[in-house]
Amino acid sequence: MYCSNCGKKIENDEKYCGSCGTITSNNNYNLIISRPNKVMGCAVQLHVTIGNTNYELGAGRDFKITLPNGVHTIKYKIWCRREHEVNVTIEDGKICSVLFVYDALWGGFKISKNSIL
DSSP, X not given: OBXXXXXXXXXTTOSBOTTTOOBOSOSSOSEEEEOOOOSTTTTSOEEEXXXXXXXXXXXXXXXXXXXXXXXXXXXXXXXXXXXXEEEEEEOTTOOEEEEEEEETTTTEEEEXXXXXX
């Protein structure tokens, strides 16, 4: 099979392209929500809601989710702070990723520029 991003040949059982790092489409999920393991903000659980399902995202954790095609709103917050949201568009053959990063200056979590929405 070939990478959908860079076109390099990859083995059928590979989860990532060795050339560009793109996640292959032979997985049974189409959305990855993740949070790197960092020192700042590591003890705080990030509350994530997709539709009517709630997730608690700790440091170094990720969730692999299958959603139907279309636009989905992901809401997130920490503690009692104001809830924020981001939209992802699920399409056939596309794996979206939402990477949350802690920003001490901003005082909470925000969506990384490396996310695929």
